[in-house]
Amino acid sequence: MGAREEDREKAAAADAAAGLVDDGMLVALGSGSTVALVAAALGARGSRARFAAASPATATAATTAGLSLVDAASTGRYDLALDGADQVAADGWAIKGGGGAHTRERILIAAADRFVCVVGSSKLVDRLSWPVPLELQPFALAATLERLPRATLRDAPPTADGGVLADLDADLTDPGALAARLDATPGVIDHGLFAPDVVRELLVAHGDEVELLAR
Structure with a gap:
């Protein structure tokens, strides 16, 4: 799928x-x-809902859009x-955190009565194949990395909460065992593995058509 088609699906799912x-x-x-x-x-819809943002970038996007x-x-x-x-795998496991906000995202998702994951096809x-995003405590970072020999630090600034971002090249045959x-x-x-009992609803765009899938 080309970048233009991906962008079109992303916009359809977002709407x-x-x-x-x-x-x-x-x-x-x-x-x-x-x-x-x-x-x-x-x-654009003039929403009068109220919103919490998982990252400074989302907060900026929300205020720019006129959201409260x-x-x-x-x-x-x-x-x-x-x-x-x-990524969202056929077994329901998902990887989040490419942007580095997975810790805050998990906290907000856990506090919501309903979570809908919005994706293009x-x-x-x-099955999952991406490296697993990690947020690491900067204190004693070398000791943490000793326990994670296949983790690579990102060339990225600290997270909004001061964490260090890394990506783990891991065997994803059993995501549940790895998450544990x-x-x-x-x-x-925190890590970027999200379990099927969290990712229960998917809003998926296939071209211009969008379907809501419930597990």
Whole structure:
């Protein structure tokens, strides 16, 4: 699929995602190019919902679109969370965090009554193959990397919360086992593996057609 077709699908999915938002809702927005398009589509609709942003870039996109932002630090629950993904496998596992905001995205998704993952068809794969994004604690970073010999630090600034970004070249035959190992690794703040029980709804664009898939 060419870049132009991917962009067209992304825009179609984002517009459909904006249609899920009703005025008065509290909505969590993730991060990335698809979410920026969702924010623009919501602004074009004149949405009177209120939004939390998982990253400074999303906050900028939301305010530029004229959306009303809430303070995530003092907001406990959301009606809906909208975010994209780098890959979604046939078994329901997803990789997120190409943009480095996966820790905040996971927190907001966990606080939402409903999460809809918004993707174009190119993000659907038979099985996961991307490196797994990591956010690492900068303290004793060398010791953490000793436990993760196949992790490569990104040439990227610290996250909004001061974490260090890395990518793990890992065997993804059993994503659940890998996620459990990463969860138990000291120094790993969070990883980009999202389980099927989290990614239960997909809004997928196939060309100009968009379908909502529920697992």
